[in-house]
Amino acid sequence: QLQLVESGGGLVQPGGSLRLSCAASGFSLDYYAIGWFRQAPGKEREGVSCIGYSGGSIDYADSVKGRSTISRDNAKNTVYLQMNSLKPEDTAVYYCAARPYYCRSSRASFDSWGQGTQVTVSS
Numbered sequence: 458q459l460q461l462v463e464s465g466g467g468l469v470q471p472g473g474s475l476r477l478s479c480a481a482s483g484f485s486l487d488y489y490a491i492g493w494f495r496q497a498p499g500k501e502r503e504g505v506s507c508i509g510y511s512g513g514s515i516d517y518a519d520s521v522k523g524r525s526t527i528s529r530d531n532a533k534n535t536v537y538l539q540m541n542s543l544k545p546e547d548t549a550v551y552y553c554a555a556r557p558y559y560c561r562s563s564r565a566s567f568d569s570w571g572q573g574t575q576v577t578v579s580s
Contacts, residue, residue: 459484459569460555466574469543477538477574479553486529490560491536492567493527495549495576498539505551506538507560516560521547543578550575 465477479491492507506527507516515527526539536553551574554567561567 459489459555461487461555461571462568463551463553463571463574465578466551466576468577468579470580471544471578473543473578474539474541475543475576476542477553477576479536479538479571481555485531486510486534486536486555487531489555490558491527491529492554492556492560493536493538494552494554494564496552496573497546497549502550502552502564504562504564509560510519510547514560516538519529540576543576545578548576548578 460482465475469475489511489558490509493505494502495505496502505518505521508527508529512529524542529536553571555569556567
């Protein structure tokens, strides 16, 4: 199974920024789409953003559109999620997940998941 490790979470004040990283080990991300998902306490896991294997296809949830940027550096085998203007409602555990080539809206279609990184937005 593919191994993904998220990092970059933490405690940030409202209006602040964080850059999350999703690093792959043991395999190359070159042929995989990477999605970012989040799960807040008591809520279902939801999609945040996704980038296709070539970087040419990018999607954002409406809740983060205009405040977040997803990017990938295949040479570093890493995908990033830059989040700006953070709000308390962005508080959640953020996960990255991989699926072959193209993004899909179905969470179930992603077959490899990281362990998550906590993002807390609070004053």
